[in-house]
Amino acid sequence: MKEELSKRVEEIQAISAVPKILETVAAMTGLRFVCIAHVTDDSWTACAVLDCAHHTPRIDGFQSYFSIPIFRADGAYFGTLCGLDPEPARLTDSVTVSTMHLFADLVSKQLDADNKLVEARADLSSERETAELREQFIAVLGHDLRTPLGSILLGTDLLALEHPDPESRPIVERIRSSATRMAALVDDVLDFTRGRMGAGIPMRLRDADVEGTLEQVVDEMRGLYPQRPIEATIAPGLWLRCDPERVAQLLSNLLKNALVHGSDDAPVRVAASMVKGELVLSVANAGAELPQGVIDGLFKPYWRAASRSGDEGLGLGLYIVEQIARAHxxxxxxxxxxxxxxxxxxxxxxLPEHVHQAP
Incomplete structure (x- = not known):
């Protein structure tokens, strides 16, 4: 209870305008004792006082008294702006009454503003702590997980070279595939976390011919999905300013999405060309028409098609595709x-138009 009262006193005393309000009220009314009090069902506590007679007037014999309620922004009753004096004073004229209500309302609004400031500071402190945890999370993903994954991949390469046993080959390839998939998941989570932190996906923009980059992605996906035909039409000499590794990641995510969600009975088609100084890259797959509600959710993080079992990843692929597109x-x-x-x-x-052409 004492802590609560102390907190209320501190709230009022933290308002820099309170002393001037009390002085003005005293000057307008002629009352020698004015204060702001916190009031509950069983207590009355003066939070800020102006006693012009240097002592509190005796309770008996008051001839002048006013009390204006102070409410918080949510309607809760805080207390009063009040004054009293043993001598008579004119307190009922409309200007004085309106001014007292105005001062009470000012105190109420300032209490609300100060509370919001305290909450904002607390939120900022919490956000800083969260940012530090995010940085630690990224460090763990970026180093503590990537390092052992790199060791696993290196180990599979060594096993394949030194022990080319046909019977163990499928096991080695399965280990390599799993480690590669885990590394891709780590990269997706890293990109997602950086994007949500506000920094965006990191980019290394430079002038590059992305023809070979796109063809390499197509070849890699053909190796990962040998049973699925991929038809690619990639124009030569696709020079542009970009981050070629991120463009490769964009195409890889789009291709994987098409291969996982498209019809197994038709090829996935990739096309890339320069049209009037603009790179146009398309990935198309056959399949049932998607409802608009599904289309609206495709680029949201952790989105997954309800028709799939759930082994296609975290559902961050298309979200990262959109982030890469925006970053470019x-x-x-x-x-x-x-x-x-x-x-x-x-x-x-x-880049200049003539650079877009193949040499």
Missing amino acids: GGTIEVSSKGGATVFLFRLVTS
Whole structure:
């Protein structure tokens, strides 16, 4: 109880305008004792006092008294702005009454503002702690998990070279595939965490010919999904300013999405070309038309198709695709009609037009 009262006193005393309000009230009314009090059902505590006679007037014989209620922003009763004096004073004229209510309202609003400031500072402190935890999380993912994964991948390479046993080969390849998938999941979580922290996905922009980069991605996905045909039409000499590794990641995520969610009976088609100074990269797969509600959720983090069992990852692939597109200043669009779903990435290049052509 004492701690609660002390807190209320501190709230009022923290308002820098309170002394001036009390002085003004005393000057307007002629009362020699004015204060702001916190009031409960069983207590009355003066939080800030102006006693012009240097002592509190005796309770008996008061001839002048006013009390204006002070409410918090949520409607809770805090207390009163009040004054008293043993001598008579004119307190009922409209200007005085309106002014007293104005001062009470000012104190109420300041209490609310100060509470919000305290909450904001607490939130800021909590956010700083959260940011530190995020940094530690990224450090763990970036080093403590990647390092053993790298060792596993190196070990599978050595086993394949030194022990080319046909019977153990499938086991080694399974280990390599699992470690590669784990590394990709780590990269996805890292990108997601950085994006949510506000820093965005890190980029290393440079002038590059991405033709070979895109073809390499297609070849890698053909190796991972040998049973699925991938038809690629990639124009030569696709020079543009970009982060080629991130463009490769974008295409890889789009291709994996198409292979996992598209029809098994039709090829996935990739096309990349330069059209009027703009890179146009599309990935299309056959399959049932997607409802608009599903399309609206495709680029949200952790999105997964309800029709799939759940071994396709964390559901961050398309979210990262959109983040990469935005980081480049490009756009990513999706359409689903006529038995085909098409993802379209567009990126305007700042390189001169003649550089876009193959040498």
